[in-house]
Amino acid sequence: MNPGKVFLVGAGPGDPGLLTWRAIKLMSSCDVVCYDLLVSPAILSLVPAEKEMMPVGYRGYCGSSIEYGMHPDVVAEALAGKTVLRLKSGDPFIFGRATEECRSLSHHGIDYEIVPGITSALGAAAYAGFPLTSNGMASDVTFVSGHRPSKTLTSWASMGKSSGTLVLYMGAKKLALHAAKLIAEGRDPDTPVALVSSATSYKQKLLTTTLGKVDEVMDADIHSDGSPVLVIMGQVVELSSELDWRSKLLLAGRSVMVPSQHEEMAETLRVIGAEVIRGPGVEMECGFNPFDWNRIMASTTLWLADEDAAKALMATAGEHKMDIRLWPWQISGKRSAQCYLARYGIFIDENEEAPGSSLSLVSSEQDAGLCGCQLNVTAPKFSMGQLDICWVDDSAVMEMILARPDLFNWRYLVTTRPELAQVLRQQGIAHHLVAFDDIGQQLSMLTVEQNRHVA
Ligand SMILES: C[S@@+](CC[C@H](N)C(=O)[O-])C[C@H]1O[C@@H](n2cnc3c(N)ncnc32)[C@H](O)[C@@H]1O
Incomplete structure (x- = not known):
């Protein structure tokens, strides 16, 4: 087998906003990410959930007995034919032991490429x-x-x-x-x-x-x-x-985990000084289980509450190889569902409310009706570090966070979803935050309050 290639990439000093474009691209195209212990959780959170991740590297004067070649795990992965992203803190060529690492790769016949990073100075x-x-x-x-x-x-x-x-x-x-x-x-x-x-x-x-x-x-x-x-x-x-410009920012010194689907809001929070850690990736799997599908088949009128419900209907009908021209239902639904089905040449009536006798198909388990979608969450492969604010808007993510205190250490758990806020309130857990508008202002108020507690 031909060996894979190793990319020695500078991850910069800590702020993920200082990563290079090339580093971000490589996170998506590589097979495995091998990272230094100095590389921050905020940076690691940008690596797609499906990638293999391995902590490698040495930290803090571990003694002269260390042989500073390339880490054996990196060599092994490359020799197995994988493309390895070796993420190093700062710049690889500034006090990064890169000479020894490159020589050791050459010794094993492994190609490499160097991507500079912003050095900590x-x-x-x-x-x-x-x-x-x-x-x-x-x-x-x-x-x-x-x-x-x-x-x-x-x-x-x-x-x-x-x-x-x-x-x-x-x-x-x-x-x-x-x-x-x-x-x-x-x-x-x-x-x-x-x-x-x-x-x-x-x-x-x-x-x-x-x-x-x-x-x-x-x-x-x-x-x-x-x-x-x-x-x-x-x-x-x-x-x-x-x-000094940084300590004046509203959320300076705060780490906020932001749901992966709120990228625009994440940028707003960055601009006002927060370090943003991307929340765990969620994947929606749409379709109906055999039991629910039997109920759907037995019904003559269906109402689709949203686009994902329409997706679930299409997916399950597709699995059963049903010809859309012979669908046995009279279907209506909200506009988003109507638009989704129209792409497949299926035209349904727009109806914002479910008609009395219809069977409602919905996408999330919070609403009444048959639920067609399930959220799959992948747990991060590293600890998220100390989070000031852990913002969660998916119930599956919330469940995982509560179940994995080894990965998530938060001061405030907040949500913009009223039904999740209700769960938080029932469990007596920290804060909830239901208004989505001006969330930056709200988060900063939370941290001011926190300062008062500390004082
Ligand atoms: C082995 S050197 C790696 C330097 C790295 N290649 C660079 O370009 O910044 C490790 C030292 O870099 C400095 N360093 C690295 N990251 C730092 C950070 N985020 N803040 C302050 N110092 C840092 C510290 O002096 C630390 O002891």
Whole structure:
């Protein structure tokens, strides 16, 4: 068997809006997605539900004993002929061990392609509100690994003398050591320093200090929760108080899971600052079970409550190879059902209400009548992380969320469907939210309320 191909793709620092077009396309065209532990749930939620997904990669200074070739699972999948999307945080060619990975693929005769991503330094600076270079302040920027300070020792001397911007990747834990070295090499102790954790995600935190005072922030909680931290030093950091734009957004710092069918609303929420995680995909299967079909066959008048009911009728009649010209029913239905059947040359009367003696066919189990459609939900293959607001508009999704606390950890469960709100109320669960208009405003009120609780 010919091996498949591996795409080493940069996923950017966290915000799914920073993915490249190519990365999104590859999510749909690949066979399997192998992802770094730093790739956020918001990004993983964009991978189509049917794709195979595997966590691979190493996290956080796991020791020099690791052999940094391509992960064996990625090689195995490619050797089995699959197209593998290897999603890496930031950019694969910036401190991404990509050289070793490419060599190991070549060694196995596997073709590869590199798709760049936005490196975390660019994301952190843009979302914390300061540039990396600025006229009169910094005319150069250096990216350096703070992982093994001894190896970069030779360049510390020139970095100490520079007045440009210095970005330390993997350098937060040893920051006090780095700061002492830079000061010893001549860097001004008053140089502003920013620590940015989980850059561009809803969890982003910014802490500022100066080179001479980094000791004072080493105990801050920015170091403690396992989030990736980037250290940026230089005069430009001072601009954050002036240029910050992100923390002013209405839903900044909030993660909202949005039903997959509400893509337009998801975009609105993104614009006002929320990190949007796409809800589990739902698929509607239309058709009638044999028992219900016998009842339908025994009836002379049918009323179709919506397009999906018409779809279910067509699908089941098709399964039974019924000739539409010989259909035994007098059918009427709502306009959407009428339009759907008209596409097949079947013309029915429009009727917004069910006529008295007719058998009603509907699509969802909430309404009275024979239900022709079933929602199939695929559980995500990764944990959704901490969700501030979990917005659900399908009963099947709601059931899954309540049944899988290992995948869904939410503060507020909300819905725009009155019948689901009723269920939430009966179960005494969190909040419901029935008005769809101006949902952004409503969600922000919810989070303000949450702040009050915290206070
Ligand atoms: C192994 S390097 C990978 C860098 C990645 N290839 C890139 O281009 O951003 C991991 C380090 O990158 C930085 N990093 C990656 N993602 C980050 C994020 N979202 N926020 C802050 N720092 C991040 C941290 O310094 C972390 O220790």
